[in-house]
Amino acid sequence: MKQFLAFVKKEFFHIWRDKRTLFILLGMPITQIIIFGFALTNEVKNTKMAILDFSKDASSSQLIQKMSISKYFDPTTVLLNYQEVEPLFKKGKVKMVLVIPQHFANDLQHGNQAHVQLICDGSDPNVANTLSTYATAIIKDFQNTLVKEQKLPYRIETDIRMMYNPELKGAYSFVPGVMALILMLTSAMMTSIAIVKEKEMGTMEIILVSPLKPFGVVIAKAVPYMLLSMVNVATILLLSVFVLDVPIRGSLLLLLSEGLLFTITSLALGLLISSITDSQQVAMLISLLGLFLPTTVFSGYMFPIENMPLPLQIISNIVPAKWFYFIVKTIMIKGLGFSYIWKETLILVGMTVVLFGISIKKFKTRLS
């Protein structure tokens, strides 16, 4: 028994002395619960919406009022005609438009039946679904209130139209998300492991002694993974278009260029990771926890960022995948051009430059 306990004691020492792993083991449950507890909300709150009210009568105003009061919706824009709807969605300013046709009150009073239309941004199918469900519920509620008050069998029919995604296919949000994830894994994780492997094997020293500039070494390591990543992008796109029926409505060239940009951003991240560790295992661990997890949670493809508490929203801004996801969605699903994504593209470029800068500095200090 004593021998056994001696061994157990030693094992505790191992765990205790490995502060890094300890931190992960004990810290992970806490971070997971907090992040997933708050981020895992498919609820919507204060969603920006627009109103297109052709009736402008008492009943329509009442309905609009009801929408405003609800904590789910925040009618920020008032539209005057149908032509204004599309550009609003293009810019991503609202997630839903409520259209009340003419003679709303009249139809209710005299026909006991009226229609309203909900137009939702289908490029985010999960959100669109939730929004339309909530909105429909509110409208139903309004209808029931009228019935109770007026004792007449009012009926309000709700037509739902999903922009960009009429069949509300889940794959529309899924594909861009997967693309971001795969690129992050191939480029960042594999590159960092490749560089660290060289250090572990001891061959890095030889290379440093050779006339090859350290920068050249890094680029040389990155090139095969960059090519692999582009192959992956092509594969994902092919499968999406032909198997999942997800369209590429925008420019393919633009999409591929942005894909290349994001690949380079991920490479820069991989480079940074490789410069802070000498062990392949640690590199992999950091990649998985520091890249994979945030990309899944904060890119916006599973959980809408707008519904996260503010601190988490701020954090999501430093996750490159978030910007890439937006860019891919805008090009693929909304079919829009560069003028709609130049800001996000600039952010990615900026991140890449900063990441490269830090890594190069770290590389240089290691040498001295």
Add this chain to the structure above:
Amino acid sequence: MLKEKVIIAERLTKSFGDFIAVDHISFEVEKGEIFGFLGANGAGKTTAMRMLCGLSTPSSGKAFVAGFDLFQEAEKIKKNIGYMSQKFSLYEDLTIRENIQFYGGIYGLSKKQIQDKASYLVEHLHLQHFQNNLVKSLPLGWKQKLAFSVAIVHDPAIVFLDEPTGGVDPVTRREFWELIYDASERGITIFVTTHYMDEAEYCNRVSIMVDGRIEALDTPKELKKTYDSASMDEVFLKLARKAVRGE
């Protein structure tokens, strides 16, 4: 006859905070010489060698390697030196030929030069049957010899060897030193650190570092006379015993 000096170190120092790993060492190495750099673990010899290779920046002092200033012309130095580390520096998952091609390539050898070198090396080391095998399948002694040959694939002026014969039997070590003699005869200067005192006897001159300083520098013969010893082993023990720094 004034022989060309391929390494000139003047008060070369490396300190890490308060700890002075290499303490103002000065020495010279002549062209074609086999120069042994000895010292106990922790004496500072690996740190000193790393500075000469350009892997680490000296804290103070001056050095000229292959005629170039260590501080100002580091890039030119790199083209003219070779390096073989303790871990042998070959890629296990590449073949012998592929390793030669890689190292030849990064030293800027032309395709033809690489071809010629590769054929020469394979013949010379009797590796004809294995040239397309992965390096990982070679026995340790052969990897060692191959690593050395690859380190001088570009015919550098100096090759730095960091404890190259770790873990092999005396016969293989002897064969390895045959390669070193070969290279020395071709005019390549050999700068080698080692723990094996019998190898110290093979060198033209030997320096012994203790606590970051060079305590002795001479031919093995003279050192044995000076320290009244029968072997380099004894010389080393006499000097190393004075050491304050342990492992």
